[in-house]
Amino acid sequence: MAIFADAVNLTVVGKGLMVGLGFIGPSIGIGLIGGSYLKSVGRNPEAAKFFGQALVFVAIVELFGLLAFASTFIVK
Amino acid sequence: MISLFADSGPAIHVAPGGVFHIGSWVITNSILYGWVASAILTILLVWTARRVIVKPRGGFVQFVEAGVEFIRNLVENAFDDKRIARKYVPYFVTLFFFILFNTWFGLLPVVGDGFHSGDTPLFRPFTGDLNSTFAMAIVTMVVVYTASIRESGGLKKYIKHFFVGSPKNPLYLIIALLEMFTDLTRVVSLSLRLFLNVAIGEMVIAVFSYLGHFAAPLTALPFTLIELGVGALQSYIFVILGVMYLAIAVNHANHDTAHGEKDHLTEDEQPETIGLAPGSARG
Numbered sequence: 001m002a003i004f005a006d007a008v009n010l011t012v013v014g015k016g017l018m019v020g021l022g023f024i025g026p027s028i029g030i031g032l033i034g035g036s037y038l039k040s041v042g043r044n045p046e047a048a049k050f051f052g053q054a055l056v057f058v059a060i061v062e063l064f065g066l067l068a069f070a071s072t073f074i075v076k
Numbered sequence: 077m078i079s080l081f082a083d084s085g086p087a088i089h090v091a092p093g094g095v096f097h098i099g100s101w102v103i104t105n106s107i108l109y110g111w112v113a114s115a116i117l118t119i120l121l122v123w124t125a126r127r128v129i130v131k132p133r134g135g136f137v138q139f140v141e142a143g144v145e146f147i148r149n150l151v152e153n154a155f156d157d158k159r160i161a162r163k164y165v166p167y168f169v170t171l172f173f174f175i176l177f178n179t180w181f182g183l184l185p186v187v188g189d190g191f192h193s194g195d196t197p198l199f200r201p202f203t204g205d206l207n208s209t210f211a212m213a214i215v216t217m218v219v220v221y222t223a224s225i226r227e228s229g230g231l232k233k234y235i236k237h238f239f240v241g242s243p244k245n246p247l248y249l250i251i252a253l254l255e256m257f258t259d260l261t262r263v264v265s266l267s268l269r270l271f272l273n274v275a276i277g278e279m280v281i282a283v284f285s286y287l288g289h290f291a292a293p294l295t296a297l298p299f300t301l302i303e304l305g306v307g308a309l310q311s312y313i314f315v316i317l318g319v320m321y322l323a324i325a326v327n328h329a330n331h332d333t334a335h336g337e338k339d340h341l342t343e344d345e346q347p348e349t350i351g352l353a354p355g356s357a358r359g
Binding site: 052055056059060062063066067069070073 | 090265268269272273275276309310312313316317
């Protein structure tokens with residue numbers, strides 16, 4: 001195992017997994033928010049005024065992706 | 077020579093660095109730039125406030141006016157009672173402009189690795205430091221809690237809002253405790269959101285100006301422009317979340333006192349329509 005750890009830098013692999021897996025959830029979430037916003041605007045064009053509220057939810061979801069990215073700086 | 081894979085990576089700073097000492101206190105580069113930005117902001121906004129006229133001629137004065145108007149409408153629409161809302165408008169307007177201009181000043185070329193003091197950069201965006209965003213979130217939540225306790229008329233009545241029914245019922249007790257805990261995590265989520273957005277924006281700009289090498293201004297420009305939008309969006313979100321936390325507690329309190337006096341669906345305040353509106357364009 002020590003030889004393997006010397007050959008492959010496991011820290012980089014771990015960081016890559018953290019970022020990659022951590023970004024899956026928020027990207028699905030932002031896609032769902034944008035999709036439902038456009039769907040509701042398509043049904044009822046007056047709903048376009050809720051764009052600001054949609055952005056608020058995007059920001060709430062985005063936080064978890066940023067947390068995943070920021071955690072890579074903790075891994076040494 | 078173009079070297080894409082150089083040994084030294086881009087300069088990435090997650091934590092602020094100390095610039096000088098006052099007594100035993102370390103003055104970090106972020107608080108230093110915060111002071112600079114606050115001084116500029118104070119002078120700029122006082123100068124602007126003297127120049128507000130009835131028919132605006134555009135420019136910076138009108139931009140500030142539009143921002144104030146925007147936040148005022150935001151706060152007034154969130155509350156049921158406009159009289160209560162006006163009391164809290166000044167705080168949120170201040171918060172909005174403070175975050176907005178601190179984030180935008182953080183994109184200036186003087187910030188970052190351009191100017192050094194010893195090993196650390198001389199300036200760092202004030203909002204790109206967890207300590208300062210945490211302080212802002214704590215102040216906001218203290219304002220929210222004191223205001224909601226005052227508006228609901230006493231600490232006991234405020235705590236009563238967390239309970240759906242009798243506190244002797246264990247289920248209601250657990251729900252109330254969970255609600256209180258969720259309230260406390262707001263400080264962390266508010267501060268982390270602003271800090272991570274600004275700090276990661278700085279990192280992205282650093283990475284792309286490093287990758288661009290001799291064409292660094294060209295590669296970093298799009299991300300700097302994105303960061304302008306991110307700064308505006310994050311200041312808006314910080315403010316609207318603070319307003320929402322306040323409005324939920326205050327509206328709940330007012331709803332209880334004015335219970336049964338009037339029906340909420342009168343002629344002038346119609347609910348948001350789901351069906352066909354008369355003038356809606358449907359193809």
